Amino acid sequence: MADSVQIIRALVGGLVARLGCYDAVAETINAALPGARCCKGTIAKRMAGQIGWPVCEVMALEEALGLFPVTRFMARRLAALEAAPVAPLVALAGAAAREGGEAVAAMLAALGSGAPEAQAKAVAEIDEGIAALVAARAALEGGQ
Secondary structure: OHHHHHHHHHHHHHHEEEEEOOOHHHHHHHOOOOOOOHHHHHHHHHHHOOOOOOOHHHHHHHHHOOOOHHHHHHHHHHHHHOOOOOOOHHHHHHHHHHHHHHHHHHHHHHHHHHHHHHHHHHHHHHHHHHHHHHHHHHHOOOOO
């Protein structure tokens, strides 16, 4: 992941260099994103790695220049993940156990609290548990 952060920082650095100066970068972002309050100091901090680049600002820079290096990098990353072999059954079993445990814990917390937020969290955890079990079943049925 650290390598990806450095690569993205370098790719955005290339976009910034094409715009010429930090003021131009800030104004490009402000023009593209209503309500944005970006200034050259913010850009300087992002370029120095002190703070990260929000996706919407990277998209604004790419669209303004008609160049999409970060988007292409992310697409290649996704393609590589999709081409990777299915996780071994042991990892899938571990994920199913973890997600199931989290679902049970969230259900008990919701029972004790009665708050709508706790109920929503329990439902989300149950969905994650179901997804983990569906993935394990698919691996078993696929002969993994």
